[in-house]
Amino acid sequence: MDAQRALLDELMGAARNLTDEQKKGFREIRWDDKEVCVFYMIRFCPHDLFVNTKSDLGPCPRIHDPKLKERRQINMNYWSDMIY
Incomplete structure (x- = not known):
């Protein structure tokens, strides 16, 4: 299950499950x-x-x-x- 989550995070980004409201404050780590x-x-x-x-x-x-x-x-x- 964790491998599938990691694959989805890699493909779609770490903010894939966040709502639009939560995405406003989210910042990708550089x-x-x-x-x-x-x-x-x-x-x-x-x-x-x-x-x-x-x-x-x-x-x-x-x-x-x-x-x-x-x-x-x-x-x-x-x-x-x-x-x-």
Whole structure:
């Protein structure tokens, strides 16, 4: 059931079940938002690097989403192609 929900979210967006009233306040998360982990977007997050060690930082409070990372990479490739 969760796999079907994830597939529908991927195809139709996370706001697919919201009413028109709820959609007015809804904002899609972008890769450059403050809630998204910058370190994860670039390469790796230090919170993930030191898991199960003395220097364990605990879970990262920011969002780690592979789809956002892909969007960032596509965006960076687009701009690098435009510049060069």
